[in-house]
Amino acid sequence: MKRTLLGFAIGFAFTLMLGWIAFPRALYTHKQQPFTFLHKAHAEKSGISDCGECHAFKDDGEFAGIPATEKCASCHSEQLGDTKAEAILVSNYVKPGHETHWLVYAQQPANVWFSHAIHLKRAGLSCQQCHGSYGETDQVKVYQLNRISGYSRDIWGHSMSRFRRAPGDGMKMSDCETCHSRRHVEVGCLGCHK
């Protein structure tokens, strides 16, 4: 009997290690952004305190998302410092007029419709409530690509169990539903899946 229990325990422990340690490492692969961008450095050196100064709304209320190279060029038309990242920005993107193909941590599937204007302006949410404190980091966050779904790990969240997560860790539909439920805001299927 003891031997059977031992065999059961070994099998149990094996899959626990497989599932919690090996599986996440196998599932996600690390990708590099085109060049290093530091939110904190920009906030401190240029005095930008509001996310909306770069991640702005257009005149028609549409959210512009990641700023275009033109916005970067307003300060970095010429190289200001001696970092490698800035050299790449100026030589590869600003001067030729190319857009930077950033790996977007919050990229959602194409069947998801999300309005930043409604959530920020009407509901009064802060950027950090969904995006976490990424805007205050002093190093580039590693982009972990899910090999199966093709989206960033930020969608599922960094906690594989999804328990005890930090605010803004995870952008699954259940996260939207939880927030909506807490705030008693009813949205049908077509509210987000147009």
Next chain:
Amino acid sequence: MKFTRRDLLAWSAGAAAGLIVTPIPWKLLDDTSIWSQNWPWIPQPPRGPVETKRSFCTLCPKGCALRVRMAAGWPVGISGAPDNPATRGALCPLAYGAHQLNWHPARLKAVRHRGNTSSWFEASTAFAKASTEGPVVIIDGFPGRSTSQLFQDFASKRAAQYRVVLSPEIRSLRAYEAWAGVPATALGYDLENVRTIVSFGARMLDGWGSPGRFSHLWAEQASGKTDPQLRLIQIEPQLSRTASRAWKWISIRPETDSALAAGIARVLLEQRLVRATGPMPRLSLTEASSLTGLGPDAIHDLAQVLVAEKPTLAIADGDNPAVAALNFVLGSIGTPGGIIQTTKSAMPYLPAESNIDAARAVLIDSSVPWDFDVQTEAEVFRFAAWDGGSSKADWLLPAPGFLEELTDIPSAPGSSVQTYSLTAALTRPAFEVHTAAQFLQNVEPQIGKPEEIIHQRCAQIFKARTGSIYAADVAAVSNCSSPQKLEEAMWAGAIWMNEPLYNSRLLRSLREWPTEAGSATPQNSENTWSPGILPPLSSKLYCESNLCESSERRNA
């Protein structure tokens, strides 16, 4: 120590128990479901700048105003434009998913000749040859466009016939065309000023006219009210959706609309409930009663209701001279809340018939509903964006799909005012398509281009200095600085609307009650799309959006 079968089973049981408390099964299930949304054959909107453009729907002649959400230059979402006074933000369920239609499996991607793949060159050569050998008939589904003008130009240069598939709204106005000499396309229904509508089978709340026009009026003035400002009396054998939501539904025997119209007119005239003194229908009240299945008292009561809240307007589902004559008796022609003239410059059209004799070739434009099929020995060249199934066409020619064609949109059928709008080609087709006008230009290069006619029409509107341009703001045409500015505003999604013309002399007398039946309703209707080309989200959208009234409200 020997590893036994029992050990293996115990290990496996432990592994299985352990597995369900790891993220493996749950995460794999989640990821594979997302992965299945991204298979390569599933169209994905491209990544790129997102913007909203204004345009107009070209799926049917009603030309509803659209707001098109574009991602990297491709349409990814459609919604109505609430600031458009004609459609007021409403769309039919088909339009909400119409940007998907361009990717529908039934999309016609190559020229087909009698079931086999062919080429544009062969089709053009065959048409050019046929047009020199005998008469050509061109059939149009949306008359009044710049393309329609090119069809007419081709017809005049090549002695061809130009015919039009008329919508039910226009067909219901054909009796007035015969009596007043004003083309049916120059007439409309002044629904905005009417108090009582008696509809003889016209599906008023199911997209009749423009989807947004009547449904908004009804929602504002009638919905949920016991004594509404707008009364809709639906006369129809079946309890249709319109009938179920109307103020009153009166069921009569099928095909007896004319008899009921005559019965009502007789009561109105005999009891002097109206100003008119004739024409008196030959049908007696008893005969009308026995034909329709309604008692004489019911017809009498209905006549009383029609004159209780005026203006009253009778609307038929198609060509019905008796219903048209009832409007004359009611005094509803040329007056506010009645049949009114919208323009003085429209031309009458020859309606297309299914049977076409003595033609060498028939060219059917892509605007003609697929269900319209001609019975002819002639060689049929049919333009279509989607293959709707079996067709007698010898040549099937791929036409531009939704938002792939630059065109203009004249007044919607039955509109009370003249309108004009333009649609730019917001997206490009993934394969070679041509419009029927481009096809005809290969044969007859002198017929011009749609853009030239659009320039001319915008210049005419500017010169006339009447009406207003409606976009986010309203601007009188008289305030426009140049025809170019006006055209520029219209390309950006504005619509020009003229003032209504109330011409009380439109029809001053009607000698006798019409005896002839109206022309038989063709099998096709204005927007009968076969289910095979419905975008998959259409029915879901209809059910879940507020286009479909809730059951609680309906039963209230």
